[in-house]
Amino acid sequence: MWSVDGMDGMDEIVQEFLxxxxxxxxxxxxxxxxxxxxPGSRELLSSVxxxxxxxxxxxxxxxxxxxxxxxxxxxxxxxxLRDGVLTLTPAITSVLLEAVDAVRALLADIESTGAEGERDxxxxxxxxxxxxxxxxxxxxxxxxxxxxxxxxxxAEPDAEPDAELPxxxxxxxxxxxxxxxxxxDSLMNLVGELVLARNQLVxxxxxxxxxxxxxxxxxxxxxxxxxxxxVMKTRMQxxxxxxxxxxxxxxxxxxxxxxxVRLDLVGRDTELDKTxxxxxxxxLTHLVRNAVDHGIESPERRLAAGKPAEGxxxxxxxxxxxxxxxxxxxxxxxxxxxxxxxxAVERGILTADxxxxxxxxxxxxxxxxxxxxxxxxxxxVSGRGVGMDVVKxxxxxxxxxxxxxxEPGRGTTIRVKxxxxxxxxxxxxxxxxxxxxxxxxxxxxxxxxxxxGGSGPRIxxxxxxxxxxxxxxxxxxxxxxxQLGLPAAESETTYIAVLQAxxxxxxxxxxxxxxxxxxxxxxxGRQLRQLPLYAGAxxxxxxxIALILDTIVLAARxxxxxxxxxxxxxxxxxxxxxxxxxxxxxxxSDGRRVxxxxxxxxxxxxFERERFERVGVHEVVQYRDRLLPTVRIDAVxxxxxxxxxxxxxxxxxxxxHQGVLVGFVVHQILDIVDAHLDVRSPVDTGGHLGxxxxxxxxxxxxxxxxxxxxxxxxxxxxxxxxxxxxxxEV
Amino acid sequence: MADQxxxxxxxxxxxGIPVQDVQEVLRHQEIRPVPLAVPEIRGLLNxxxxxxxTIDLRTRLGLPATEESAVNVIVRTPDGPVSLLVDRIGDVLxxxxxxxxxxxxxxxxxxxxxxxxxxxxxxxxxxxxDTELAVDVEDAA
Numbered sequence: 001m002w003s004v005d006g007m008d009g010m011d012e013i014v015q016e017f018l019x020x021x022x023x024x025x026x027x028x029x030x031x032x033x034x035x036x037x038x039p040g041s042r043e044l045l046s047s048v049x050x051x052x053x054x055x056x057x058x059x060x061x062x063x064x065x066x067x068x069x070x071x072x073x074x075x076x077x078x079x080x081l082r083d084g085v086l087t088l089t090p091a092i093t094s095v096l097l098e099a100v101d102a103v104r105a106l107l108a109d110i111e112s113t114g115a116e117g118e119r120d121x122x123x124x125x126x127x128x129x130x131x132x133x134x135x136x137x138x139x140x141x142x143x144x145x146x147x148x149x150x151x152x153x154x155a156e157p158d159a160e161p162d163a164e165l166p167x168x169x170x171x172x173x174x175x176x177x178x179x180x181x182x183x184x185d186s187l188m189n190l191v192g193e194l195v196l197a198r199n200q201l202v203x204x205x206x207x208x209x210x211x212x213x214x215x216x217x218x219x220x221x222x223x224x225x226x227x228x229x230x231v232m233k234t235r236m237q238x239x240x241x242x243x244x245x246x247x248x249x250x251x252x253x254x255x256x257x258x259x260x261v262r263l264d265l266v267g268r269d270t271e272l273d274k275t276x277x278x279x280x281x282x283x284l285t286h287l288v289r290n291a292v293d294h295g296i297e298s299p300e301r302r303l304a305a306g307k308p309a310e311g312x313x314x315x316x317x318x319x320x321x322x323x324x325x326x327x328x329x330x331x332x333x334x335x336x337x338x339x340x341x342x343x344a345v346e347r348g349i350l351t352a353d354x355x356x357x358x359x360x361x362x363x364x365x366x367x368x369x370x371x372x373x374x375x376x377x378x379x380x381v382s383g384r385g386v387g388m389d390v391v392k393x394x395x396x397x398x399x400x401x402x403x404x405x406x407e408p409g410r411g412t413t414i415r416v417k418x419x420x421x422x423x424x425x426x427x428x429x430x431x432x433x434x435x436x437x438x439x440x441x442x443x444x445x446x447x448x449x450x451x452x453g454g455s456g457p458r459i460x461x462x463x464x465x466x467x468x469x470x471x472x473x474x475x476x477x478x479x480x481x482x483q484l485g486l487p488a489a490e491s492e493t494t495y496i497a498v499l500q501a502x503x504x505x506x507x508x509x510x511x512x513x514x515x516x517x518x519x520x521x522x523x524x525g526r527q528l529r530q531l532p533l534y535a536g537a538x539x540x541x542x543x544x545i546a547l548i549l550d551t552i553v554l555a556a557r558x559x560x561x562x563x564x565x566x567x568x569x570x571x572x573x574x575x576x577x578x579x580x581x582x583x584x585x586x587x588x589s590d591g592r593r594v595x596x597x598x599x600x601x602x603x604x605x606x607f608e609r610e611r612f613e614r615v616g617v618h619e620v621v622q623y624r625d626r627l628l629p630t631v632r633i634d635a636v637x638x639x640x641x642x643x644x645x646x647x648x649x650x651x652x653x654x655x656x657h658q659g660v661l662v663g664f665v666v667h668q669i670l671d672i673v674d675a676h677l678d679v680r681s682p683v684d685t686g687g688h689l690g691x692x693x694x695x696x697x698x699x700x701x702x703x704x705x706x707x708x709x710x711x712x713x714x715x716x717x718x719x720x721x722x723x724x725x726x727x728x729e730v
Numbered sequence: 731m732a733d734q735x736x737x738x739x740x741x742x743x744x745x746g747i748p749v750q751d752v753q754e755v756l757r758h759q760e761i762r763p764v765p766l767a768v769p770e771i772r773g774l775l776n777x778x779x780x781x782x783x784t785i786d787l788r789t790r791l792g793l794p795a796t797e798e799s800a801v802n803v804i805v806r807t808p809d810g811p812v813s814l815l816v817d818r819i820g821d822v823l824x825x826x827x828x829x830x831x832x833x834x835x836x837x838x839x840x841x842x843x844x845x846x847x848x849x850x851x852x853x854x855x856x857x858x859x860d861t862e863l864a865v866d867v868e869d870a871a
Binding site: 188189190193435484485486522523524525526527528531533534537539543544545546547 | 760762763764765766767771774775776778779780781782783785809810812865866867
């Protein structure tokens, strides 16, 4: 039982519960009255049901047992009404309204004393139960019931706590005021305008040599900055403000259910817009309660399944691709899609035919159907099938998505994606074709400057995919101009923003990189919603508009998804992430496979046959204003196949050896793989390091030093005598 | 009292929209193009901190495009303000109820989709633009 002396010691959670419940009760009164006029309205019934459900749920874990049992009975009655077992009569409405009054009285007691008080609510419970059994409750309420629940400060000494109600209510709401979100929005816009006006003023003032004016503008500058920050802060809160209450919820619930649950919270300081935070609070609590109740099994069942007795519930929050992701994962029993379908048929939500046609993913979606519950028994924790449809409705209301992933026996993950509407995020501003674009900083790994004319590393091509060698890894590149259908850049210098999206890395080629700024994400109009590439737009300091890029959609557009035809890029990226030796696999004309260490590979080129010229015994190609000595890999490996006869351009792997470029003529460029050379044989067929099994095939490994040894020894002398590559200039 | 119409010119045609649909009229706003957007969408403009989609009404109506359209008629929609780019703004008219009739066959075909009614003025026709349909370019994509 709650035991607190006075308001000072009252827990934050209780205060919030009170403020919220009072609001809910007012709504309940209105709904019930309206329901009496329109008894058939399922919408109103559902609304009333949810409101009571919320109060009951919260009072349950706050250990207000009398309140809980009272609301439980009222809720049961409403469930009957909702399911059509009972029809609403004026008498039932009266009983329900009395119950609401009783709840109000209980709340008043809790607020003034911190406990539920001594009043007896047995009479109203009996009347509710009578109605529940289908019997008409006594047509006119008994006097006692009215006295108990009378919210008016009256002559009855009993009603005294109620008389204090207005005073204590003010106390509960003292620390904060509710501000209309629209008002905050317009304040935010005004501040944005102020900042723009300030910027212009500061520029003008700087041009004039008026110290007084400059001092004033400087002050204005500071104040505007602080004001902007302040107004923005009014909207942003870490998700922890919602999460901080969850450990308690989980603890109480697991104790009540006899389960052992550990709660892990990851990303507690992820900031969310206040409005969004408010709207996800209840859904999140529902999801967590559901996970503890339905997801995680009892210790006995867990042990029997070979899992630790203690279940783990993990909540992760992070910004990704212009959205806030919240994941609720448990390592519990998971969801069986077949059972979901069976249950849906049983509950009359679906016909057997329709259920049979559902995919696994669609089946998971069933848990969000109204009136659906897989719990075998209705507990007062969950199982009435009210929670999940509310979760979905509330999250969709703010433009979010809920997704369920489950593996029977292994656990369930519920992923909530919420748009960043109105959120403030740090972003990198880049330019393409004079238009500015914002890339959320969370997606950004590093920046690379690229001089087209310079001697540094440049953009190369692997099987038609532009790549950039970044510290030995090949980074697939995406041109922003190309993706946006803009004309190609003419400038010599470009920049690469190395981005992380959906676990992959890629380089976004842009014209220039401007700056990092805190941006206010603004939604795009309805007309542009079919362009998922843009996560929104923002207004820059100078009043210009920048479009916010969704880096994941951008990667997908560029074909950087791990499926069929575009697997290549994905492998490139994967290869860079793991340990092991990276090999460029090439084919010999007799079908054998040879691996070149990727570290020595500089570029992959295609040359027309005519470009091969002879210098002494060697073949050379004029290449980047130099002569590129070439070596036929076939010859090195003694594969004298049919390469001469085949038409078309010749594939050449340009390698760097001791500072000199050498071209290996190969039959075919196959792939880049991350090889673990554990299956290895010393069988030497010349010019190589032995063979290994790579990607399921025996692959011979090239020793570059030996392979080029047939070339002019002057090129590859001792390192100190090394000649600079420009000595082989044409 | 008869309805008031805010009128504007597009390729020589006089169009009108109910005055209560119009939030404001702006000239020569800087418009940020949106790559990949449908041609009807000219871009975005910054309306005192609010980002407003600008629809090129000439393109929307199938009229020849021109760089001359430089007046933004900001209309109110249930999803927030949207800007309609027109050639020139005209007067606010208050034609008598009796002068309205359904769009006749003389109204070019490509206009009839968005013009359901016309109003016979002394010196010509005023085409009444359906604002709601005009800003609905999502389906046109």
